[in-house]
Amino acid sequence: MDLNRLYFDHQASLIAADRTCSNDKRSAHLLSAAAIADHIAAAQAALGAEASAWWSTPALPEAERHRGAWQCW
16 A cells, blocks of 8 residues: 555544544544554565654554644534
8 A cells, every 4th residue: 555645544543533522433543543553564664664663653642642622512
């Protein structure tokens, strides 16, 4: 798969997690981002380009830092 598409999908999942007011939906988006990060890491490894090791770290801390940026009404 195209790495640019994986990067895009990863960012979209993190943004969706940040914007939702539902804990269940947030968890689902973060799980999706983590799975995509695993695909990115595997694709990089297959290409011999493992320069971005942070892709394999959990997405939760980053999303948690931004929680509250969107208001839930």
